[in-house]
Amino acid sequence: xxxxxxxxxxxxxxxxxxxxxxxxxxxxxxxxxxxxxxxxxxxxxxxxxxxxxxxxxxxxxxxxxxxxxxxxxxxxxxxxxxxxxxxxxxxxxxxxxxxxx
Amino acid sequence: xxxxxxxxxxxxxxxxxxxxxxxxxxxxxxxxxxxxxxxxxxxxxxxxxxxxxxxxxxxxxxxxxxxxxxxxxxxxxxxxxxxxxxxxxxxxxxxxxxxxxxxxxxxxxxxxxxxxxxxxxxxxxxxxxxxxxxxxxxxxxxxxxxxxxxxxxxxxxxxxxxxxxxxxxx
Numbered sequence: 206x207x208x209x210x211x212x213x214x215x216x217x218x219x220x221x222x223x224x225x226x227x228x229x230x231x232x233x234x235x236x237x238x239x240x241x242x243x244x245x246x247x248x249x250x251x252x253x254x255x256x257x258x259x260x261x262x263x264x265x266x267x268x269x270x271x272x273x274x275x276x277x278x279x280x281x282x283x284x285x286x287x288x289x290x291x292x293x294x295x296x297x298x299x300x301x302x303x304x305x306x
Numbered sequence: 307x308x309x310x311x312x313x314x315x316x317x318x319x320x321x322x323x324x325x326x327x328x329x330x331x332x333x334x335x336x337x338x339x340x341x342x343x344x345x346x347x348x349x350x351x352x353x354x355x356x357x358x359x360x361x362x363x364x365x366x367x368x369x370x371x372x373x374x375x376x377x378x379x380x381x382x383x384x385x386x387x388x389x390x391x392x393x394x395x396x397x398x399x400x401x402x403x404x405x406x407x408x409x410x411x412x413x414x415x416x417x418x419x420x421x422x423x424x425x426x427x428x429x430x431x432x433x434x435x436x437x438x439x440x441x442x443x444x445x446x447x448x449x450x451x452x453x454x455x456x457x458x459x460x461x462x463x464x465x466x467x468x469x470x471x472x473x474x475x476x
Contacts, residue, residue, distance in 0.1 A: 207314055207354065209421040215318055215351075217412035219344075221405040222325040228401030232393040234334055234379055238341050241372065242325060245348055248364075252357045257421060262438050265357050266446055269438075272360075272367055273453045277460030279372045283379040284467035290383045291470065299396070 212253030219246035233286045233296045237279065244275045314354050320347035332393050334380050342373050359435045 219242055226239030248268045255264025290296050324344040331337050345368040352361035442450050 207311070210416060211314075211318065212351070212355065213416050213421070214413065215322060217409055217416065218322055219325050220412070221409035222329050224408055225329045225401050225405040228404060229329075229395045229398050230393050231396050232334060234376060234383065235337055235393055237376065238328065238337055241341065241368075242328065242344065245345060245368075248360070249348060249351065252352055252355050252360055254421075255357065256355050259356070262434060262441055265360050265434070265438060266441060268357070268360050269363060269442075270449060270453055272363055273457060276367055276372060277456055279375060280460050280464040281467065283375055284464040286379060287382055287468050288470070296383050297394075 209253050209257060212249055212256075216246040216249040216253070219243070219249070231297050231299065233289070233298050234283075236298065237282050237286070240282075241275060241279065244271060247271060310354065313350065317347045317350040317354070320344070321351065332395075334393060335377070337393075338373060338376050338380060341376075342369055345369055345373075356434060359438050 223239045223241075223243035223246065226242065227236050230236055230239065248271050251264040251268040251271070255262065255268075258264070286296065289301060293301055295301065321344050324340045324347065328337050328340045328344065331340060345364060349361040349364040349369075352358075352364060
């Protein structure tokens with residue numbers, strides 16, 4: 206049984222680093238990686254708080270649903286990234302500023 | 307320090323360092339591999355937090371599924387025989403400021419609270435995988451089915467979005 210604060214501080218660090226990645230990287234796939242990191246930080250919080258309530262598994266089940274939604278988000282997001290890349294020949298989000306050529 | 311405590315701090319260090327490396331690295335492929343390292347370390351932490359089922363799901367879905375898809379995406383958005391895809395950084399100052407503000411706020415709030423268990427003695431739950439399975443099919447039946455429908459929609463949507471085959475009937 207480890208102190209819950211360790212999990213929470215690690216999750217806070219991972220969330221902030223995911224935010225840094227989303228803001229600073231000029232590549233859509235890197236931004237998707239940052240979103241995955243943030244979702245995992247939230248999952249770590251859910252599992253850590255579930256550890257305090259050993260009679261229930263609500264937090265773990267919520268973490269499972271977060272993983273499911275992350276899968277859907279990654280699949281659809283990468284499909285959109287591929288289509289945008291084929292149309293604009295770039296994966297830099299700032300240079301995709303027109304809806305129509 | 308026992309072996310379990312050593313493994314816990316090891317996994318924590320691996321997760322934190324690979325996330326820092328992911329923020330610094332410029333090659334997208336190295337970034338994906340660092341994310342794999344971070345997610346596997348998180349799976350180890352889940353095992354130590356008595357969440358074995360989440361740990362196995364994490365390894366299966368993230369390391370086995372999402373990362374394969376992401377590496378496919380990297381391969382498809384990079385021209386072959388081109389130089390390796392190098393990512394530029396922009397808005398560095400504002401990004402670090404926003405994340406530092408977020409991190410300081412979280413640490414401030416977390417350090418003021420003390421999280422102790424509601425129950426007097428915290429024991430590892432008995433047979434947590436069985437409990438998860440039973441509650442998925444009884445208490446959480448509706449969210450489970452909705453998640454299945456969501457996965458089906460995402461599957462169809464992703465395959466429709468990614469295909470560029472035009473219909474021959476014009």
